Amino acid sequence: MxxxxxxxxxxxxxxxxxxxxxxxxxxxxxxxxxxxxxxxxxxxxxxxxxxxxxxxxxxxxxxxxxxxxxxxxxxxxxxxxxxxxxxxxxxxxxxxxxxxxxxxxxxxxxxxxxxxxxxxxxxxxxxxxxxxxxxxxxxxxxxxxxxxxxxxxxxxxxxxxxxxxxxxxxHNLNPLGWWIQKHNNYSIREAVDLLDLEFNLLKPKTQQAEQYALSADAESKRNKKKKYANMPLFWRSFIYFLYRYIFKFGFTQGKEGFLWHFLQGWWYRTLVDAKIYEIKKASGTDLEKIKLYILEKYNINL
Incomplete structure (x- = not known):
């Protein structure tokens, strides 16, 4: 049916x-x-x-x-x-x-x-x-x-x-190399999201999105992500890995569990932090310089 x-x-x-x-x-x-x-x-x-x-x-x-x-x-x-x-x-x-x-x-x-x-x-x-x-x-x-x-x-x-x-x-059937390349591409997008939380880089692109940005649901989601964003670079990815792998028993799923939590929970999020560090090192806190750097180096137009 x-x-x-x-x-x-x-x-x-x-x-x-x-x-x-x-x-x-x-x-x-x-x-x-x-x-x-x-x-x-x-x-x-x-x-x-x-x-x-x-x-x-x-x-x-x-x-x-x-x-x-x-x-x-x-x-x-x-x-x-x-x-x-x-x-x-x-x-x-x-x-x-x-x-x-x-x-x-x-x-x-x-x-x-x-x-x-x-x-x-x-x-x-x-x-x-x-x-x-x-x-x-x-x-x-x-x-x-x-x-x-x-x-x-x-x-x-x-x-x-x-x-x-x-x-x-x-349940993706592609090999691990494909997964790593995909998450390398994702990392700059995640970096943009975290930089947006810190510097308010992005404006809603539609009236619906603008209305949602003012809603209680949107505010709740932003506040949850801000807790992670406010933690120190690099330390936060390490702490997140420990939380998942040790305190949430990720280690009980053997080699696959270790690789998943290490690559997705620590490596990927460290890569995100590395790109944030790179952008800030080159641009400081100047919003226009940040946007220009992301456009020139990563072809993302904010």
Whole structure:
């Protein structure tokens, strides 16, 4: 049984993931749309062979902008929209929960939050993890994707959200070298987010985003991230690793657990701090110099 849900998947060269993703989404979706950034592999061919509808749009190095383009331009006719990445899929219990609970939700519920869990080296990371709850299902016309450089979230413009019990997983099949390169690219975006908390570099790009920036929810999220941002460079990544690996029992998952918490919890966040240090060393606290440096060295126009 499919519900009145359209699933939107952003893709670029996702040939090895897209079949698994679409077949999973077909179990709970009425329509599946790909917003593809002109893939050069068989992503589009595989998607269309499975019945997904593919639309092309140029990638502008901004996930939120691409997703919001989809909301504005895709021929969505369903009541609900699900945001799903190509390397993600829902567990069976969550699919059943969606089918059972969505028809019975109160009218003022416009969004549904799910827990996301991570696979690393084909191992589900269950120890040392902070619970990641994400709003991924929302009523069409009642939400948009917040435009941030990292950790973009769906923001509700109407109604309330509810948390379901089941979870979905991020299970990327690419090799470790790909993961390292991806996180190297992510690190400058995360650095921009942390610099924005310190210097207020960025202004909301849309009226909706501006209104959300003033909301209590946005303020709560900023305050949580500020606690980390206010800690000393480099020490904070080390402390975060110890917290996850020792105090949250990450060490109980063997070599995969060590590599995950070391690389994602310490190495990646140290790399973020190194780029912040580099930028401040070159630019001081001059906001225009910071923006110019990031543009010239990292091709990111703030």
């Amino acid at each position: 499919s519900l009145s849900i359209s699933t939107i998947i952003l893709t670029y060269n996702e040939e090895q993931h897209i079949e698994r993703c679409i077949k999973n989404a077909q179990r709970f979706s009425e329509s599946i749309f790909l917003v593809d950034s002109y893939s050069s592999d068989k992503t589009v061919e595989v998607a269309e062979s499975l019945g997904a509808k593919v639309y092309q749009n140029k990638w502008e190095n901004n996930y939120a902008k691409q997703f919001n383009w989809g909301l504005e331009n895709l021929p969505i006719t369903t009541e609900w929209v699900f945001r799903l990445d190509a390397d993600e899929y829902l567990m069976n219990d969550l699919i059943l929960e969606i089918k059972n609970k969505i028809p019975q939700l109160e009218r003022d519920i416009s969004g549904v939050v799910f827990e996301r869990k991570m696979y690393f080296l084909d191992t589900l990371m269950t120890k040392g993890m902070l619970q990641m709850n994400m709003l991924r299902l929302f009523k069409y016309g009642h939400g948009f994707c917040e435009e941030r450089w990292m950790d973009e979230h769906i923001i509700l413009t109407k109604g309330e959200s509810v948390l379901f019990n089941g979870y979905f997983v991020d």
